[in-house]
């Protein structure tokens with residue numbers, strides 16, 4: 001009796017403690033579990049440093065290929081490729097690269113392929129030889145493509161069977177001593193060599209393991225191109241450290257080896273390759289790879305393949321919500337989405353339409369040294385910070401002057417932290433625990449991304465270029481992007497790159513590129529304010545032709561605004577803030593406006609009717 005009384009008293013006490021805890025610290029356990037995962041993963045990485053024996057993502061893959069050889073690794077267009085299949089095919093390719101292409105440990109090789117299993121096989125084959133791999137964006141146009149080779153020093157390029165954009169620049173590449181090898185059986189161009197015959201004849205025995213051995217976490221393993229804030233694309237250096245951190249993402253969110261992950265994003269971006277493929281390997285799970293995202297096929301693909309987890313960007317979820325409703329909308333096994341850029345309105349609509357799917361927002365750039373993960377699942381936020389998180393990740397939000405387009409300084413020249421709830425520029429401290437590896441090629445590019453003497457003399461922070469806010473509960477949300485890039489259709493657009501391209505036209509004297517918000521669309525639509533050369537007139541056809549030949553679709557400016565004078569800031573930078581704010585409404589703007597028209601192959605005057613059809617979502621952008 002006594003014993004029972006004591007027991008119930010204890011139960012009572014525990015219960016009230018639990019009740020108190022959930023009242024005062026409602027996120028305690030979720031925070032705790034999440035931080036515990038982060039710390040455990042971090043300790044594992046630190047151990048690599050101590051022992052100089054790094055277990056890379058590739059090593060992990062080879063382990064899995066021995067442990068679960070017959071498990072489906074990639075499903076692509078209805079065909080299943082097991083862990084063993086990919087292991088053997090990448091061995092064959094490695095043997096061909098070693099003996100026929102003469103690539104050596106330490107070389108950088110460029111990869112220009114769309115999503116397909118061979119993307120992964122070629123990538124791993126090169127990694128097995130100790131090469132670093134540069135992933136090229138298949139939308140990229142010739143001028144930028146040539147530039148990419150010079151930044152990472154690649155002398156060999158492997159091209160996917162279905163990639164056509166190289167035709168125009170083959171001779172330039174060959175002149176630069178770059179070997180071009182294609183995965184297709186026969187090549188239209190005689191300067192392109194075919195790999196297929198060699199691959200079929202090659203041995204599937206592994207190449208010596210010593211070739212792939214990595215001794216440091218800081219060795220570059222990939223180059224992933226991101227839009228530069230200054231002109232052409234920049235090659236972000238991805239070391240083993242970053243690829244291992246990214247491959248732990250799914251695991252930290254609670255994805256397991258039983259899950260089937262749908263990857264509709266391009267593999268040449270870090271989300272699909274590092275988080276998606278890397279994360280699948282880490283768990284020994286299965287992924288369904290999609291050549292190109294299709295809103296109409298998305299759910300049927302998920303149903304057919306029993307998909308449980310998918311990767312997204314905000315735009316993708318919006319496109320899914322814009323699809324016609326069907327009674328099958330909630331018939332699927334998807335339980336989780338992992339990605340970024342999901343806006344609150346779309347998030348809610350997505351839940352209404354497709355059921356309670358846990359959406360896990362991840363914030364972090366390819367090259368960045370900071371990452372937030374929304375482990376609580378609160379709508380509209382990218383993550384939650386707390387005392388412990390701040391011990392692991394040193395970041396700050398500082399006041400930002402939108403008009404001058406730079407951080408505000410106090411009388412001593414230092415930045416000022418914003419108050420809780422206020423929006424500020426996110427800076428992330430560069431330190432030994434969170435190093436910043438910067439970009440290949442030019443020191444200046446890396447330096448431009450850094451801010452020094454932020455709070456005290458001598459400190460260094462990475463400028464994320466993102467305006468964020470942190471509320472009283474520590475929830476962090478994304479507000480806007482500053483500086484010289486904006487996002488459109490899931491890609492970063494570098495305003496200077498677009499401006500430089502437009503500046504090549506004879507009738508353009510000066511051009512200022514920025515992004516304007518369009519209702520119902522993620523990111524910002526490109527707009528170019530132009531001053532014409534005296535005596536010359538605006539030529540919409542010529543501009544159209546120039547833009548579609550030299551810029552990838554997402555970077556082609558949708559709107560043109562002709563100006564007489566271009567305003568600059570006090571530091572003589574082009575004034576963008578007011579232009580961005582004034583938008584593209586022809587009845588509110590006196591300057592002549594034009595709009596990109598793919599039907600007429602031209603830029604045509606932006607009338608009120610066209611404006612209305614854009615705003616109400618009738619006109620497809």
Ligand SMILES: *[C@@H]1O[C@H](CO)[C@@H](O)[C@H](O)[C@H]1NC(C)=O
Nearest residue numbers: 075260303304305306307333
């Ligand atoms: C999906 O699950 C069902 C029921 O468990 C099973 O019959 C079917 O074979 C699975 N499909 C695939 C592609 O795994």
